[in-house]
Amino acid sequence: MSEATASFEVRNAGLDDLPALAALFDGYRVFYGQPSDPVRAGAFLRERLERGDSHLLLAMDARGGALGFVQLYPSFTSVGTAPIEILNDLFVDQAARGVGVARALLRRAADDARSRGAVKLVLSTALDNTSAQSLYASEGWERDTGFVEYARKL
DSSP: OEEEOSSEEEEEOOGGGHHHHHHHHHHHHHHTTOOOOHHHHHHHHHHHHHHTOSEEEEEEETTSOEEEEEEEEEEEETTTTEEEEEEEEEEEOGGGTTSSHHHHHHHHHHHHHHHTTOSOEEOOOOTTOHHHHHHHHHTTOOOOOSOOOOOOOO
16 A cells, blocks of 8 residues: 655555665664664664564655655553554655655554554654654644653663
């Protein structure tokens, strides 16, 4: 199943998409300050796809070029006693920004998560990523004001 627009489609990604996904994922990691490592990016995504422990969506143009991706991880809300999904990764290639790719990926991610029984999607983004924050708000995402997020490196 795919969601198509005039210039691109969003579809489920599989192992055949690994080269395109790895290139986008490497760009995503570089965006967040990591050194470029396409081999590492590809190995990580291969493991996710082979284990089936995440859901990957890929936006492709009419010529077969990869434009962007989203990765969702299944989880749960203990308080709500229901499944949720974590929208952990969203990235659109610089050359494909501004034409609705991220918006289409977000909408398809929500539809797919809902179809898997998730009652909520959650995400986090960098404090200075204001363009992403504007997109999320325009799509009905609400900034959490009730919880403070912590992390501990292990």
